[in-house]
Amino acid sequence: SSVFRHGRGRSRWNAEDDMDVENSEDEGQSRPQHSLRDGILFSHSNYYQFLIKWVAELSSKHPSRPKILKENVSHATIMERERINLPPHEKTNVLHCDVIIKGLPPSVFYGSGYGSEMKTACFAAAKDLMDKCLKMGMITRDLHEAIGRQPSLEPNRRLPDFVRALDVIHQLDSRIIKASWRDNIDEKRSLSPMDFALLDGLIAESRESVYGVDAPVYDASFCGLCKRKTHTETCPYGVEEKRLANLRRDQEDREIEKRRGRSRSRSREGRRDTMREQKEKERLEIERKIMEQREALAREDEERKLREATERARAAALAFGGGGIPIVGGPGAAPLVTPGLSGQANPMEMMMMHPQAPSPYMNPFHPLNQSGPSPEMVASMAHFAAMMDPMGGGGYGKPPPAREVTVPIGYAAHVQALEEERVRAQEEERARRIAMEREREEMKRRERMEKTEAMMRAEMEARLREEIEEKRREMEMELREKFAPREARRIGGDFGAAMSAMNAMSGYGVNVSTPSSIHVQSPMNPYGGMTSGQESLNPYYPSPTSYGVASMGSNGMGLPPNPNPYPLPSPPMQQMQPSMSDMPEFMEIKTLVNDNADTLKNLAYARDASLASHPVLMRVGNLSGGNHMSQMELRELRDELKDFLAMLGRKAQDGRVKEPEREVKMERVERRRGDRDDRRRRSRSRSYERRDDRRNDRRGGGRDNGR
Secondary structure (H helix, E strand, O other): OOOOOOOOOOOOOOHHHHOOEOOHHHHHHHOOOOOOOOOEEOOOOHHHHHHHHHHHHHHHHOOOOOOEEEEEEEEOOHHHHHHOOOOHHHHHHOEEEEEEEEOEOOOOOEEEEEEOOHHHHHHHHHHHHHHHHHHHOOOOHHHHHHHHOOOOOOOOOOOOOHHHHHHHHHHHHHHHHHOOOOOOOOOOOOOOHHHHHHHHHHHHHHHHHHHOOOOOOOOOOOOHHHHOOOOOOOOHHHHHHHHHHHHHHHHHHHHHHHHOOOOOOHHHHHHHHHHHHHHHHHHHHHHHHHHHHHHHHHHHHHHHHHHHHHHHHHHHHHOOOHHHOOOOOOOOOOOOOOHHHOOOOOHHHHHHHOOOOOOHHHOOOOOOOOOOOOHHHHHHHHHHHHHHOOOOOOOOOOOOOOOOOOOOHHHHHHHHHHHHHHHHHHHHHHHHHHHHHHHHHHHHHHHHHHHHHHHHHHHHHHHHHHHHHHHHHHHHHHHHHHOOOHHHOOOOOOHHHHHHHHHHHHOOOOOOOOHHHOOOOOOEOOOOOEOOOOOOOOOOOOOOOOHHHHOOOOOOOOOOOOOOOOOOOOOOOOOOOOOHHHOHHHHHHHHHHHHOHHHHHHHHHOOOHHHOOOHHHHHHHHHHOOOOOOHHHHHHHHHHHHHHHHHHHHHHHHOOOOOOOHHHHHHHHHHHHHHHHHHHHHHHHHHHHHHHHHHHHHHOOOOOOOO
């Protein structure tokens, strides 16, 4: 049961005080789970806010009969949850709201709505109630549209025809009080026919007293909610609800995809649009083919009917004689039509218009046919019998006597018109086929042109890429030749100079000394440090992480001054080791480097940049820098150097490594540049001569005139 609140002011009144949610345990006992109640879906609060305002104004202006808004909210049944148009996750907790205005007949002034929440169910019920008031004429369409123009209603907003909506309810209320009723209409949801007819008349009188003769009465075609069914196609609010339902469905799809780890992107939307357009094209193509097939079948049917009509007309023409009189076997045959009308009559029409008595089973010789066969049919049968008689009326073996057979004038015109129609149809069909063939040829020609253009465009792009790549190689070669290190041009045949140039080209930048001076260098350098060849042999030398070693630059400079002002303790005297330059392996390595100096120099210009930084070359450079190696290490280095030089020889034979001399290459480049400049100069001079000759020709002279 609902809870009623009385004695409150309008400012403190709240519709939620009159709400009541039924207990779910009693629901299965009080209401069948397979029942289906009326109701709509609506999620905006505009009509609910207007209903509260309307009821409050009615109660304040007429306190003798206060109006109270009463809502009854209950859980939806199983069938209602299955039939309702909501997402699956919202169907589990669907509520139904039934709203009435206490003080007005609930059999007419009521609304029903569904929602996933209590407030949305109340919003839908209020919308249903206002739609019923609109149909009855209690409010105007302008007021109804003004309420639904925005999702929420402002409290102080001025609405059209609001005062008249209050007056019409007051007029109806006063008439209800004065009338006599069989039942209590303020509590009954279903009235007797007499009470309902009386209430209908009072509503019409109240409406006409406020709005006049042209009262705003709307039929069922405006809104299907008045019939407690779904919206009709002409209802704008049904379209709006469909749009909101589509938006809600899209939002739910996005949330589901987001939970699955996917999201809708513009590229996916673009792909969907492309697929949708492709499906639409396929559908249109299928429809076009179906229409063509239907047209072909219709044309064939028309041609068949035309042939049948022509054959029937020819058969009818053979059955008549000259002037429309049938050929009969004797002089007593009755004519079919009057001879004077034979020129204007159509034989088909004459056959159809001839009066014959109705006969069962369409048989003129049936016993129930009282009139019997017509004289015309008997005459025709006699004529056909005479034609089949071998005597033919002229004796055995002789043909029947010749008779003149004339075709009626109307029939000839009819046959000619049919023939012209057939010829015209054939010409139209031929023209249509020719147009279709031309269209197909035009489409094929366009496709061939597009393919040719695409191929030409691809070839031009490939050619342009090749030219750009060639230009890039030429510019790179020119830059290499222009900005090559000067050390590579002054490389000599000495082992130390070759190693210094190789280290400089490779980017190591280590100063190289001659092998002959390795064993005579002083352990202390001019900056206060020690040489790299002796630091590994000195046990008193600081760690590599000290300032002196870590600060050595990559440009081959020595160590900076020692920050320690006190000198380091002198190492103990060690036994002098044999010189590495006297070993035969060292001499072999030196000979290999000097003999292949040109090959090693050209590694800086090789296509494979990793050859210039090969580990063998690095070890040879370290050897020339003063690092001491044992005889076994020298043997391994010699073998690795031989293998490396053999690999370079094989690559040179295959054409992978170019070994031209630097000067020869520069001369070749200069020669090509000079030849190109000479060709351009000669071409320019020839163009000047041709221009002078053309100028002399225009002036009236020539080459011979100047001689």
